[in-house]
Amino acid sequence: MSASSQPHKRSRWRLEGRALVGVPMVLLFLFLALVGPWLAPYAPRAIDLAHELEGPSLRHWLGTADNGVDVLSVLLTGARTAGLVGVSTVLISFVLGSALGSISGYAGGRTDLILARVTDAVAAMPSLVINVALLALIARPGFGHMIAALSATGWVTYARVSRAEVLRLREREFVTAARALGASPSRVLLLHVLPNAMGPLIVQATFGLGGAVLAEASLSFLGLGPGAGASWGALLDQGTAYLLRAPRLAMIAGVAIAMTVLGFNLTGDWLRDALDPKESSD
Amino acid sequence: MRYFGYLSRRLVGGLLTVLAVISVCFLVLEALPGDPTDMILGETATDQDRVQLRRMLRLDQPFSTRYAQFLLDIVVPARGMGHSLRQPTRSAWSMIVEAWPDTVALALGAGLVAWTLAIPLALIAATRPRTKTDAVVGVVSMLGVAIPSLWLGPLLILAFCVALPWLPFPGPDARGLPALILPSLTLGVGMAGILTRMGRVALRETLREPFIQAARARGLSEPAVLIKHALRAAMVPLLTAGGAQLSSLLGGAIITEKIFDRPGLGTLLLQSLTTRDLPVVLACVVVIAITAVFVQLLVDVAYVLVDPRIRLA
Numbered sequence: 161m162s163a164s165s166q167p168h169k170r171s172r173w174r175l176e177g178r179a180l181v182g183v184p185m186v187l188l189f190l191f192l193a194l195v196g197p198w199l200a201p202y203a204p205r206a207i208d209l210a211h212e213l214e215g216p217s218l219r220h221w222l223g224t225a226d227n228g229v230d231v232l233s234v235l236l237t238g239a240r241t242a243g244l245v246g247v248s249t250v251l252i253s254f255v256l257g258s259a260l261g262s263i264s265g266y267a268g269g270r271t272d273l274i275l276a277r278v279t280d281a282v283a284a285m286p287s288l289v290i291n292v293a294l295l296a297l298i299a300r301p302g303f304g305h306m307i308a309a310l311s312a313t314g315w316v317t318y319a320r321v322s323r324a325e326v327l328r329l330r331e332r333e334f335v336t337a338a339r340a341l342g343a344s345p346s347r348v349l350l351l352h353v354l355p356n357a358m359g360p361l362i363v364q365a366t367f368g369l370g371g372a373v374l375a376e377a378s379l380s381f382l383g384l385g386p387g388a389g390a391s392w393g394a395l396l397d398q399g400t401a402y403l404l405r406a407p408r409l410a411m412i413a414g415v416a417i418a419m420t421v422l423g424f425n426l427t428g429d430w431l432r433d434a435l436d437p438k439e440s441s442d
Numbered sequence: 443m444r445y446f447g448y449l450s451r452r453l454v455g456g457l458l459t460v461l462a463v464i465s466v467c468f469l470v471l472e473a474l475p476g477d478p479t480d481m482i483l484g485e486t487a488t489d490q491d492r493v494q495l496r497r498m499l500r501l502d503q504p505f506s507t508r509y510a511q512f513l514l515d516i517v518v519p520a521r522g523m524g525h526s527l528r529q530p531t532r533s534a535w536s537m538i539v540e541a542w543p544d545t546v547a548l549a550l551g552a553g554l555v556a557w558t559l560a561i562p563l564a565l566i567a568a569t570r571p572r573t574k575t576d577a578v579v580g581v582v583s584m585l586g587v588a589i590p591s592l593w594l595g596p597l598l599i600l601a602f603c604v605a606l607p608w609l610p611f612p613g614p615d616a617r618g619l620p621a622l623i624l625p626s627l628t629l630g631v632g633m634a635g636i637l638t639r640m641g642r643v644a645l646r647e648t649l650r651e652p653f654i655q656a657a658r659a660r661g662l663s664e665p666a667v668l669i670k671h672a673l674r675a676a677m678v679p680l681l682t683a684g685g686a687q688l689s690s691l692l693g694g695a696i697i698t699e700k701i702f703d704r705p706g707l708g709t710l711l712l713q714s715l716t717t718r719d720l721p722v723v724l725a726c727v728v729v730i731a732i733t734a735v736f737v738q739l740l741v742d743v744a745y746v747l748v749d750p751r752i753r754l755a
Contacts, residue, residue, distance in 0.1 A: 281459040283686075284738050285731055288693030289711075293727045296715040297471055374590050378697055381592055382712060393592070400596055400701055407600050414593025422588035429584070 178430040185423025189373075193243020196236035204237040204390035205229060213406045225409055226398050235416060237390040241380075242420065245306055246372040250365050252311040257318025258354070258361055264319070265326030266349055272323075279319050287313035288378060295384040303386045310375055314368065321364050325357035359435040363428055370424030377417045392416050445746070452742055456735040463731040467724055468512055472505070482527065482718045498527065499720070515721075516728055523728065524721035526714075534725035537710060542729075545695050545706035551626025552691055552698075556633035557684075563634075564641030564676075565668060571646060579638065586635025591694055595628040595701035612702040621702075629698045633687045640683045644676035651675070677748045685741030689734040 192199075201221075208228030216223045222231035264275035282290075294309040295301045301309075329335060330353070338352045379385055380393030392413045399410025479492045479501075487495075500508050515524040522533025529537075567579035602624060603611045609624060610616035648654065649672055657667045696708030707726060714722035 277455075277458075278462075281462050284459055284689060284734050285463060286689045286691075286693035286734060288690070288696060289727060289730050292696065292711065292715070293467060293723065294470060296723060370588075374592075377590070377592060382696065382700065383716070396592055396596070403596055403599060404604065407596075407604075410593070410596035410600075414590070414596060417590050418588060418593050421590060422585070425584065425588045 176430070178426045182423050182426025182430060185419055186427050189239065189420045189423060190243065192236060192239035193247075194240075196239040200230075200233035200236040202230040202233040204233050206233070213402060215408070222412055223406070223408055225395065225406075226402070231395070231409065231412060234390040234395050235392070235412060238392040238395065238413075238416070241303075241386065241391045242373045242376050244303065245310065245376040245386075246369050248307045249310040249314055249372040249375075250368045252307065253314030253368065254318050254361065254365055256311065257315035258322040258357075260315065261319035261322030262326045262349055262354060262357070265323040266330060266345065266353065275319070276323070279316050279323075282313060283316045283320070285313075288375065291375065291379060292382065292384060295379060301384055301386060306376065306379060306384075306386055309379075310372055314372065317364055317368065318361060321360050322354075322357055325360055326353055329353050329356055360432075363432045363435060366424055366428035366431055370421040370428070373420050373424070374417065377413075448746075449743065452739055456739050459735050460728070460731050464513075464516065464724070464728050465509075467727055468509060471720070471724075472508075482720070495527075498525075512724075516725075523725040526719055526722050528714075528717050528719045528722075534722045537722060538707065538725055538729055541705060541707050541710040544704060545692075545699070545708065547622060548625055548629060548695055548698060548704070548706060549688070549691050551622050552628075552630035552633065552694075553684075553688070555626050555630030556637055556687070559630075559634040560637035560641055560680075561673070563638045564645055565673070567638070567642045568645035568649065568672075569668070576642075579642065583635040583638035583642075586631050587639070588635075589631065591628045591632060591697055592701070594631060595624070595698060598624045598627060599702075612704070614703065616702075621704075625698050625702045625704060628701065629691060629694050632694070633684075633691065636683055636687060637680060641676060641680050644679045645672055648672045648675045674748060678745055681741050681744055681748065685738055688737045688741075692730050692734060 197204075206229065208224065208230075211220070211224050211228040212226065214220065214224045214228075220230050220232065222235065225231050225234065260275055260279075264272045264279075290313050291309045294312060295305060298305050326349075335348060335352055338348050343352070376385070376391065377393035377396065380391035381397045382393075383397065385391045385394055396410055396413035396417070399406070399408075399413055402409055479487065479495050479499075483491055483495060496502050500511055503511075512524075515521045519535075522535035523538070524534050526532050526534055526537060563579050563583065567576045570576050599612060602609045610621050612621070612624075653675075654667060654672055657671045658664075662670075692707075695706060696711060698704070699706045699708040700712065707730065711723065711726040713719075714726065
């Protein structure tokens with residue numbers, strides 16, 4: 161059914177529009193997340209009441225926010241916050257989710273039934289609501305709390321993808337062969353099944369990074385962000401409060417968030433088609 | 443009869459999910475380090491206040507009693523899901539009932555935006571594969587998915603309340619239908635993007651199926667083939683996506699309500715968070731959990747109605 165009417169001649173890794181736009185956006189974001197705080201001209205909380213909510217100038221290239229805080233510095237330091245929370249959340253969710261999902265798919269039976277039920281239950285809930293509820297119960301949420309809360313809902317997609325992949329691969333000849341040679345279940349799973357399930361999981365992780373950056377911004381926007389450091393979401397929160405006086409703030413924070421999410425989505429889309437031409441959406 | 447069995451199994455499963463969610467909330471609350479009275483009252487509270495609050499939160503009773511009472515608060519209507527700590531005369535339920543209609547109106551508006559944008563766009567793109575139109579729909583729907591409501595909301599306010607003052611500026615005075623337009627767009631555009639992308643793929647696959655050729659061979663007009671046959675079959679994956687989206691719509695409502703300064707469940711949740719009104723927080727989460735599970739149930743029921751090929755498992 162998915163057989164295309166036209167033969168697939170071009171190379172899988174052709175650098176097309178999506179990749180040419182998306183990959184540089186992702187690289188720029190990762191670069192800023194690494195070095196942003198060192199490039200920032202001011203501390204992200206340096207107060208300068210005489211220059212509150214000013215427009216762009218030579219001293220403050222993107223102007224100032226509430227309390228005269230330099231917007232460029234908030235933007236650069238906020239990239240670190242988004243990157244740190246995004247990458248850690250995806251790493252934890254990836255490992256936890258694919259472990260649970262592949263165990264569930266490989267073991268089958270009652271284990272599978274219970275794990276799949278739990279996955280469905282978490283997936284049925286709006287993740288933002290769970291995140292808000294978890295963070296709200298903590299008096300002063302920090303980076304660790306936010307990463308934990310986001311991972312508590314984030315593992316579900318990786319569990320689903322890896323379970324489906326393991327179910328698909330479980331009965332293949334090379335797996336049967338490995339089992340016939342006396343390999344233990346964990347060895348079969350780790351050395352034979354999981355490496356072949358990596359493609360879809362990596363695609364999922366790419367989308368997941370965009371999702372985690374957005375979730376961090378959303379939670380910070382709602383005032384549940386880590387107290388230390390700066391956040392794009394918190395800048396956007398200020399931006400909506402000063403929408404008439406300084407529309408610049410909401411626009412700068414919004415563009416940063418939107419570009420990052422778009423970059424990861426475009427890259428993920430491109431990766432999915434490159435890794436699995438069958439599901440090509442064009 | 444088989445249908446009834448299927449429904450009751452699904453219902454029991456849904457109730458178990460709700461029970462799991464509220465139990466987890468309760469357990470997290472229990473497992474938190476430190477004295478909850480510190481968190482609610484602050485460290486300067488008098489001992490008398492503390493004792494009173496401990497009694498209200500039933501902290502003077504054993505764990506099992508607390509859990510049972512907590513469940514009874516939710517199940518027994520007269521208990522109204524517990525009492526607000528900040529407004530002791532009001533039950534959490536009455537506060538939710540007050541906030542509920544605003545959130546429902548917002549969610550309905552967003553759903554309307556999403557489906558009325560997605561279906562025509564998907565039909566246009568799917569019937570013109572590999573053309574400029576198809577590509578444009580692809581890019582537009584990708585942007586719809588990627589633009590966070592966090593940014594779209596302020597952007598729409600600046601465009602249609604400030605630059606072109608056609609709609610009321612958000613605030614407590616902005617009520618009625620005109621004030622609902624921008625929040626619905628903000629919340630609905632992302633869902634529209636996802637549904638368009640799914641619909642385009644699903645419709646194109648459906649259009650290759652033999653039953654479409656059969657319908658054409660019977661002399662049906664092209665619109666009839668598209669809408670009566672192709673769209674109906676493509677509705678199954680679309681309903682799946684839409685159902686999953688409805689649940690995240692509830693989360694998105696928190697953001698949208700904050701951007702547009704609207705009352706609603708999300709605003710109530712945030713307010714009770716900042717005032718540490720735990721019974722109201724828990725009640726909000728429970729109501730949202732029940733809604734999410736119920737919506738999922740409706741989607742599952744709708745499958746069977748839309749596609750007679752689906753067997754009841």
